[in-house]
Amino acid sequence: MIDRSAMTRREQEAAVPSFSESWKMLSPRWKVIVVATGAICLFAASNLARPIVIQQAIDKGLVGGDTDAIVVASILFLALSFAGYLFQALSIYTVTWVGQQFLRDLRMRLFTHYQRLSMSFFDKESSGKLVARMTADMNALTDVLNNGFLMVVQALFLLIGTVIILFVLSWQLALISLAVLPPLVIATAIFRVYSSRAYEAVRDRIADVLVQMQETFAGMRVVQAYARERHNVERFGAVNELNYEANLKTVRISSMYIPFIEWLGGVGVGLILYFGGRGIFGAEVSVGTVAAFIFYLNFIFQPIQQLSQVYDMLQSGTAALNKVFGLLAIEPELDAARDAAPLARPVRGALEFGGVSFSYGPDAEVLHDIGIAIEPGQRVALVGPTGAGKSTMAKLLMRFYDPTAGAVSLDGRDLREVAAEDLRQAVIMVPQEGFLFSGTVAENIRFGKPDATLDELIVACEALGVHEMIESLPSGYDTRVSYRGSRLSAGEKQLVSLARAFVADPPVLILDEATSSLDPGTEALVEEAIRRALAGRTSVVIAHRLSTAEQAERVLVVDEGRVIEDGSHEELVAKDGHYAALHQRWTERGQSFEAV
Amino acid sequence: MTDEQLDLRAGAGLIAREIRRQALPLGLAMTCAVIWTVARLAIPVLTGETIDRAIDVPGGPKLDLLLALVLAVVAMAAVQGAAAAFRRYFAMSTSYRVETDLRGKLYNRVNRLSFDYYDRTATGQLMSRGSTDLHEIQLLVVLIPINTAFLMMGIGAFFLLVRVHVGLAVLAIGVYPIVTAITVRFFNKLFPATARVQQELGDLTNVVEENIAGARLVRSFGREQHEIERLGTVADQIYDDSMEVARLRTAYAPLFFLLPALGQLAILGYGGWLVTEGRVSIGEFVAFFQFLNMLVWPVQGLGEMVANAQRAATSAARLWNVLREEATVREAPHAQSLPAGAGEVEFDDVWFSYEPNRPVLRELSMRVPAGTAIALVGPTGCGKSTVAQLLPRFYDVEAGTIKIDGVDVRDVKLQELRRSVGLVFEDTFLFSDTIGNNIAYGRLDATDAEIEEAAALAQAAEFIDKLPDGYETVVGEQGFSLSGGQRQRIAIARAVLTQPRVLILDDATSSVDARMEEDIRGALQRVMEGRTTIIISHRLATISLADKVVLLDEGRVADVGTHAELMLSSDRYREVLGQLAVTS
Incomplete structure (x- = not known):
């Protein structure tokens, strides 16, 4: 089991291999990467070459009066422009292709990993974090892959190429004009620090604004019920204004940087004109060279500003990559034993807890030495207060966890030695709240038996007594639902969820009964559907209602991690023990008895 | 969202009005844009002049003139930079101002609308008005002065070129x-x-x-x-x-x-x-190239702005659809204060429907004497919750009247009416704030002692004290997650703290387990003492707290009596409670 600190350590450890891991995923497409890199460099080169062509045209053609030189230069210029066009197109397409392929592979790899991870992992990790790996982090990577790579290669090539060309054209003038470089780099670096700080503030402030909007709009009924509109408007006004201020700060910062950069550009032109014009270090500089220098000045300013933009992008991209590969490095805790073998068919459904103890963490043991055998076809109800260990017993039966001592077995076989797929087909759980996947109602029910036809679904739903309810939905079986906010009531969701398990027809059914009360009409439907779903198979129900316990053949009273009473409803009531007391209060009080 | 009617002209009008309100800063931005353009164009002109008059001249470069012209270039660059900074500052700050103002208007408007609007509008839809749509508008406002400058630069450059050839x-x-x-x-x-x-x-x-x-x-x-x-x-x-x-x-x-x-x-x-x-001179030739380089961005920017303007108009039209909505429940011009009273509630011949011709309540009449509690019981869809929402005027009745202490709720000041009715909803909504602030939601001036007292009354004090930060624990979507029962108890404390004249519990104990319900029952008993209360529930334990039970069926009062009386006399009552009876 990985605790939180170990998890962060793993994330840190993954910091180095994330690049080699990425390369492993990229390397099969190395040919395209080479083409892309080449295309970017050639595009940049065609940009670099054009001022030289102009310089040649000026010096030989315009100043020298050679019209042929102008024609040659024009043809060269045209050729360079078309080459640039082609290479730019090629680079955009290939870079995006590689990037998007990588992203698709990484998404699939991460999601497949989620599907392999043990349930204990999901109990510990916040779902928001896991979703963020797949969304925010992937978006950060998309930025890097779509633009970052292209911009870095291009900017570096342009910058280095420009410096070399300038020195070749005239090292003297190059030295002078590159004097603008240090202040440009320093100013840009300072600007980057302040502006990324300011943008961070903007992100925080806009988040405040959005949160308050979201909450007010979602909770409008409460807002009006408590007549809070005026106060809210005032409060929002303040938050909204803070966001404005934060935005303004970024404007102020760039308002200091931009004039300096523009002025520096003018200084560059001035330096080139002055020293180019009067000659420098005793060297004569041609008019064409002066013009070329002025054109090249752009290739110094643009790449540096681009690189500073990319820097932030690369940083968040690297962080995202580390987080994603850190998660991928976590191994699932439960692996099927190497000698896992198929279950003998048909599965009879005999369950046994053989001296089972279990603890989630190193300290607190939640189940102590439980020894229970459940016969095939037996309907068992687990009863007891919250935290007694009922759900843990159910989770062990599903092998979401392995016991710390003893063994849970099905048809006499330790679950650890049963092939995962067989176990899943044999034991199915219906969780407390009816959980719906987005899709149609039919798709949700078919979840239990992917190859079932609609007719089969209808037959099953009729047998379960939920067909009419489903037919009464806006589009019947084709009604669209989703796990967030669907129009189905809690009871209807439970019915669909039961139908899903019923269609799968497992030999063993584990059911966690809902605690919250439903309105009476649906409640009756749910109870009837549960009764029918349990018939003819081994079942273990975490019971919250008296009627459920009454209908069970065998009741296990669980308290503090032990089974303290075991027998039929009648036997236990007659026995005058814990269950009898429970039953007493139950009949007096109402139907739910979870925490008694 | 897709079938929304969009009036693009109204959208454009909305943007135009906002821009007009920012005439001064936008004017300044434009002025700076003109200065920037002049300086920007001057540099290539000066470069060309420098080459033609000081460098490429017979007899070698003229150094004095060269220096003067070069200094002029540097000075122009300084002017250009300063103008660019101010232009950007005025343009950006104006655009953020417009965005901020419009967001404020949107928020205010939504706060003032009535429940029928929230019923037909998804939160996500309103959120995208307040984020994506506003962003489109902000972008357009920023682009206006910048592109004006670009356009002027393009025209200027063109004329300079025309002058040459x-x-x-x-x-x-x-x-x-x-x-x-x-x-x-x-x-x-x-x-x-x-x-x-x-x-x-x-x-x-x-x-x-x-x-x-x-x-x-x-x-x-x-x-x-x-x-x-x-x-x-x-x-x-x-x-x-x-x-x-x-x-x-x-x-x-x-x-x-x-x-x-x-x-x-x-x-x-x-x-x-x-x-x-x-x-054409060599200097002019070089200047031409510089002009063209300068124009690459502007012409693209112009195209971008045209495309953006179309989207911004659509966004503004969507925003306008929210801003032009009017509240359906409005305070009467001569609304009065609620007279002193103990909270007698009366429904007289009330009709109500959410959709035309599908009445939810039909000539419903009932009276809740001050200080007593009634339970509303009935099958799903009988109109129980509607009754709860009509009393604080979340909706207005179609016919008939609802009175508190003898006054028609439509004649009472709206805020006062709502403050005097405490409502605990079935789905408890907590804000991302501390528990203390959530409880004090309806009464900002509540002292800590009062908040704790309300929490104690709602049986919430015990679990709150056990939380890591007690009353300072932040809850809500981003905060500490509480169980359904805990949330409900906080909601009850919230209602109790406002000392409402009438308390409405709309299925408020549905996700509380039996032992907790017993505790809350005790709490509710104390809270309800001497206070008019309307309970909506299908739990026997909660229903039995009421003095009387009103059985609703298809929007009408089907029967009234104590629980015991109805159990004896009403088949329908037994039927509605049937499933409960079977299990207990």
């Missing part, structure tokens, strides 16, 4: 309108494609969230492979549409490079020939 000017600048037109086309094609990718990224998030929340089910049914394939479908779609975006960029982006290059080619070939003919 008309034919060359037309040839060189001729490609630029094409660039603008292509840019508009590009963005209009690009936008729907990127929107599709965004939509699919949303779908992907849904699949991932579902699979994390429903991990147990997926494992339980052994459907991992199916889910992987499901994600694969979405991931492939994202890939396909991202590549569609890439194809658009591949087709268009290099054009923005090629077309200006063709203009430069015109200068190089035709202009170069003109120089050898002596009709």
